[in-house]
Amino acid sequence: DGGITQSPKYLFRKEGQNVTLSCEQNLNHDAMYWYRQDPGQGLRLIYYSQIVNDFQKGDIAEGYSVSREKKESFPLTVTSAQKNPTAFYLCASSFKGGLSSGANVLTFGAGSRLTVL
Amino acid sequence: AQSVTQLGSHVSVSEGALVLLRCNYSSSVPPYLFWYVQYPNQGLQLLLKYTTGATLVKGINGFEAEFKKSETSFHLTKPSAHMSDAAEYFCAVSGSSASKIIFGSGTRLSIRP
Numbered sequence: 001d002g003g004i005t006q007s008p009k010y011l012f013r014k015e016g017q018n019v020t021l022s023c024e025q026n027l028n029h030d031a032m033y034w035y036r037q038d039p040g041q042g043l044r045l046i047y048y049s050q051i052v053n054d055f056q057k058g059d060i061a062e063g064y065s066v067s068r069e070k071k072e073s074f075p076l077t078v079t080s081a082q083k084n085p086t087a088f089y090l091c092a093s094s095f096k097g098g099l100s101s102g103a104n105v106l107t108f109g110a111g112s113r114l115t116v117l
Numbered sequence: 118a119q120s121v122t123q124l125g126s127h128v129s130v131s132e133g134a135l136v137l138l139r140c141n142y143s144s145s146v147p148p149y150l151f152w153y154v155q156y157p158n159q160g161l162q163l164l165l166k167y168t169t170g171a172t173l174v175k176g177i178n179g180f181e182a183e184f185k186k187s188e189t190s191f192h193l194t195k196p197s198a199h200m201s202d203a204a205e206y207f208c209a210v211s212g213s214s215a216s217k218i219i220f221g222s223g224t225r226l227s228i229r230p
Contacts, residue, residue: 042222108160
Protein backbone atom coordinates (compact mmCIF):
# COMPACT_ATOMS: atom_id res chain seq x y z
CA ASP A 1 0.00 0.00 0.00
CA GLY A 2 1.22 3.48 -0.78
CA GLY A 3 1.73 5.94 2.01
CA ILE A 4 4.06 7.99 4.15
CA THR A 5 6.25 6.45 6.83
CA GLN A 6 7.61 8.55 9.64
CA SER A 7 10.16 7.28 12.11
CA PRO A 8 10.70 7.11 14.94
CA LYS A 9 7.21 7.45 16.39
CA TYR A 10 8.62 8.61 19.74
CA LEU A 11 11.97 10.27 20.30
CA PHE A 12 13.64 11.68 23.38
CA ARG A 13 16.43 14.20 23.13
CA LYS A 14 18.75 15.76 25.61
CA GLU A 15 19.28 19.48 25.43
CA GLY A 16 22.06 20.40 23.02
CA GLN A 17 21.60 17.36 20.80
CA ASN A 18 20.59 17.35 17.15
CA VAL A 19 18.03 14.75 16.11
CA THR A 20 16.79 13.69 12.69
CA LEU A 21 13.24 12.64 11.91
CA SER A 22 12.75 10.41 8.92
CA CYS A 23 9.99 10.77 6.31
CA GLU A 24 9.65 8.39 3.37
CA GLN A 25 6.84 8.22 0.80
CA ASN A 26 6.07 5.76 -1.98
CA LEU A 27 3.22 7.74 -3.52
CA ASN A 28 5.36 9.27 -6.28
CA HIS A 29 4.42 12.69 -4.93
CA ASP A 30 6.53 15.64 -5.97
CA ALA A 31 5.97 17.92 -2.98
CA MET A 32 6.78 17.16 0.64
CA TYR A 33 6.16 19.16 3.79
CA TRP A 34 7.06 19.26 7.46
CA TYR A 35 4.61 20.64 10.00
CA ARG A 36 4.92 21.15 13.72
CA GLN A 37 1.83 20.68 15.90
CA ASP A 38 1.47 22.15 19.37
CA PRO A 39 -1.72 22.00 21.47
CA GLY A 40 -4.11 24.80 20.54
CA GLN A 41 -1.91 26.12 17.74
CA GLY A 42 -2.83 23.90 14.86
CA LEU A 43 -0.21 23.01 12.28
CA ARG A 44 2.65 25.36 11.47
CA LEU A 45 4.76 24.87 8.36
CA ILE A 46 8.48 24.33 8.96
CA TYR A 47 9.85 23.54 5.49
CA TYR A 48 8.53 22.34 2.18
CA SER A 49 10.00 20.98 -1.02
CA GLN A 50 8.45 20.85 -4.46
CA ILE A 51 11.30 19.12 -6.25
CA VAL A 52 14.45 17.17 -5.51
CA ASN A 53 17.40 19.26 -4.34
CA ASP A 54 15.20 22.28 -3.65
CA PHE A 55 13.29 23.38 -0.56
CA GLN A 56 11.84 26.52 0.98
CA LYS A 57 11.44 27.81 4.50
CA GLY A 58 8.00 27.82 5.98
CA ASP A 59 6.73 29.99 8.79
CA ILE A 60 8.89 28.57 11.62
CA ALA A 61 12.11 27.32 10.00
CA GLU A 62 14.54 28.64 12.62
CA GLY A 63 16.36 25.82 14.40
CA TYR A 64 15.46 23.23 11.76
CA SER A 65 17.13 21.93 8.62
CA VAL A 66 16.06 19.61 5.80
CA SER A 67 17.41 17.90 2.71
CA ARG A 68 15.75 16.51 -0.41
CA GLU A 69 18.27 14.28 -2.12
CA LYS A 70 15.68 11.77 -3.28
CA LYS A 71 12.09 12.21 -4.35
CA GLU A 72 10.93 9.71 -1.77
CA SER A 73 12.73 11.13 1.25
CA PHE A 74 12.55 14.42 3.18
CA PRO A 75 14.32 14.13 6.55
CA LEU A 76 14.02 16.89 9.15
CA THR A 77 16.83 17.71 11.57
CA VAL A 78 15.93 19.46 14.78
CA THR A 79 19.07 21.28 15.82
CA SER A 80 20.23 22.48 19.21
CA ALA A 81 19.34 25.99 18.06
CA GLN A 82 15.63 25.16 18.29
CA LYS A 83 14.67 26.61 21.67
CA ASN A 84 11.51 24.65 22.30
CA PRO A 85 11.58 21.47 20.22
CA THR A 86 9.12 19.38 22.22
CA ALA A 87 6.21 18.87 19.82
CA PHE A 88 4.43 16.50 17.46
CA TYR A 89 5.96 16.59 13.98
CA LEU A 90 3.97 15.70 10.88
CA CYS A 91 5.30 14.99 7.42
CA ALA A 92 3.02 15.28 4.40
CA SER A 93 3.21 15.00 0.64
CA SER A 94 1.16 15.93 -2.41
CA PHE A 95 1.25 16.08 -6.16
CA LYS A 96 2.56 19.33 -7.53
CA GLY A 97 2.11 21.35 -10.61
CA GLY A 98 -0.52 22.88 -12.78
CA LEU A 99 -2.68 25.90 -12.35
CA SER A 100 -4.78 24.16 -9.75
CA SER A 101 -1.98 22.65 -7.75
CA GLY A 102 -3.30 24.39 -4.69
CA ALA A 103 -6.21 21.97 -4.79
CA ASN A 104 -3.93 19.02 -4.27
CA VAL A 105 -4.71 17.02 -1.18
CA LEU A 106 -2.05 16.43 1.44
CA THR A 107 -1.33 12.88 2.56
CA PHE A 108 0.04 12.76 6.09
CA GLY A 109 2.27 10.38 7.94
CA ALA A 110 1.38 9.18 11.44
CA GLY A 111 3.71 11.68 13.09
CA SER A 112 6.76 11.69 15.34
CA ARG A 113 6.56 12.93 18.91
CA LEU A 114 9.77 14.56 20.11
CA THR A 115 10.36 15.20 23.80
CA VAL A 116 13.31 17.11 25.17
CA LEU A 117 14.49 15.83 28.53
CA ALA B 118 -2.20 36.39 1.91
CA GLN B 119 -4.44 33.71 3.34
CA SER B 120 -5.63 32.83 6.80
CA VAL B 121 -8.12 30.58 8.52
CA THR B 122 -10.05 31.09 11.74
CA GLN B 123 -11.82 28.25 13.48
CA LEU B 124 -14.33 29.45 16.04
CA GLY B 125 -14.31 27.35 19.18
CA SER B 126 -11.32 25.27 20.19
CA HIS B 127 -13.62 22.68 21.77
CA VAL B 128 -17.15 21.66 20.81
CA SER B 129 -19.21 19.11 22.73
CA VAL B 130 -22.45 17.59 21.43
CA SER B 131 -24.67 14.69 22.42
CA GLU B 132 -24.69 11.51 20.40
CA GLY B 133 -27.31 11.91 17.66
CA ALA B 134 -27.21 15.71 17.75
CA LEU B 135 -26.19 18.04 14.96
CA VAL B 136 -22.48 18.75 14.60
CA LEU B 137 -21.48 22.25 13.47
CA LEU B 138 -17.83 23.26 13.32
CA ARG B 139 -17.16 26.81 12.15
CA CYS B 140 -14.47 27.98 9.77
CA ASN B 141 -13.92 31.43 8.28
CA TYR B 142 -11.19 32.20 5.81
CA SER B 143 -9.41 35.14 4.28
CA SER B 144 -7.92 34.92 0.81
CA SER B 145 -6.83 37.40 -1.84
CA VAL B 146 -7.38 34.80 -4.57
CA PRO B 147 -10.17 32.29 -5.14
CA PRO B 148 -9.67 29.80 -2.35
CA TYR B 149 -9.45 26.08 -2.21
CA LEU B 150 -10.83 24.91 1.14
CA PHE B 151 -10.34 21.68 3.05
CA TRP B 152 -11.46 19.93 6.20
CA TYR B 153 -9.12 17.36 7.73
CA VAL B 154 -9.70 15.10 10.75
CA GLN B 155 -7.10 13.89 13.22
CA TYR B 156 -7.57 11.02 15.66
CA PRO B 157 -5.32 10.92 18.75
CA ASN B 158 -1.62 10.43 18.01
CA GLN B 159 -2.22 10.06 14.29
CA GLY B 160 -1.72 12.13 11.17
CA LEU B 161 -4.48 14.05 9.44
CA GLN B 162 -6.80 12.63 6.82
CA LEU B 163 -8.99 14.47 4.36
CA LEU B 164 -12.71 14.74 5.09
CA LEU B 165 -13.67 16.89 2.12
CA LYS B 166 -12.52 19.72 -0.11
CA TYR B 167 -13.96 22.56 -2.15
CA THR B 168 -12.25 23.66 -5.34
CA THR B 169 -14.80 24.98 -7.82
CA GLY B 170 -18.36 24.26 -8.82
CA ALA B 171 -21.00 23.08 -6.39
CA THR B 172 -20.76 24.97 -3.12
CA LEU B 173 -22.15 22.13 -1.01
CA VAL B 174 -19.48 19.49 -0.67
CA LYS B 175 -20.05 16.02 0.72
CA GLY B 176 -17.27 14.12 2.40
CA ILE B 177 -16.62 10.88 4.19
CA ASN B 178 -18.43 9.66 7.31
CA GLY B 179 -21.55 11.73 6.59
CA PHE B 180 -19.88 15.13 6.86
CA GLU B 181 -20.56 18.00 4.52
CA ALA B 182 -19.55 21.65 4.21
CA GLU B 183 -20.90 24.63 2.35
CA PHE B 184 -18.75 27.29 0.73
CA LYS B 185 -20.32 30.71 1.26
CA LYS B 186 -18.29 33.36 -0.52
CA SER B 187 -20.35 36.26 0.81
CA GLU B 188 -19.70 35.14 4.38
CA THR B 189 -16.14 33.85 3.71
CA SER B 190 -17.16 30.70 5.52
CA PHE B 191 -16.78 26.96 5.09
CA HIS B 192 -18.57 25.41 8.07
CA LEU B 193 -18.55 21.65 8.59
CA THR B 194 -21.76 19.85 9.53
CA LYS B 195 -23.08 16.38 10.23
CA PRO B 196 -26.77 15.77 10.95
CA SER B 197 -26.29 13.15 13.64
CA ALA B 198 -23.14 12.76 15.73
CA HIS B 199 -21.65 9.36 16.45
CA MET B 200 -19.23 8.47 19.21
CA SER B 201 -16.61 7.65 16.58
CA ASP B 202 -16.67 11.28 15.41
CA ALA B 203 -14.72 12.36 18.48
CA ALA B 204 -11.49 13.81 17.08
CA GLU B 205 -9.80 17.08 16.20
CA TYR B 206 -10.88 18.84 13.04
CA PHE B 207 -8.83 21.27 11.00
CA CYS B 208 -9.96 23.70 8.35
CA ALA B 209 -7.37 24.70 5.73
CA VAL B 210 -7.07 27.08 2.79
CA SER B 211 -4.82 27.38 -0.25
CA GLY B 212 -4.79 29.32 -3.52
CA SER B 213 -4.80 28.26 -7.15
CA SER B 214 -1.14 27.51 -7.56
CA ALA B 215 -0.09 27.94 -3.97
CA SER B 216 2.46 25.61 -2.54
CA LYS B 217 1.52 26.44 1.02
CA ILE B 218 -1.61 25.24 2.70
CA ILE B 219 -2.64 27.26 5.75
CA PHE B 220 -4.31 25.42 8.61
CA GLY B 221 -6.59 26.71 11.32
CA SER B 222 -5.86 26.07 14.97
CA GLY B 223 -8.25 23.12 15.13
CA THR B 224 -11.48 22.27 16.92
CA ARG B 225 -11.68 19.32 19.26
CA LEU B 226 -15.04 17.57 18.99
CA SER B 227 -16.32 15.59 21.97
CA ILE B 228 -19.42 13.41 21.86
CA ARG B 229 -21.52 12.89 25.00
CA PRO B 230 -23.33 9.54 25.35
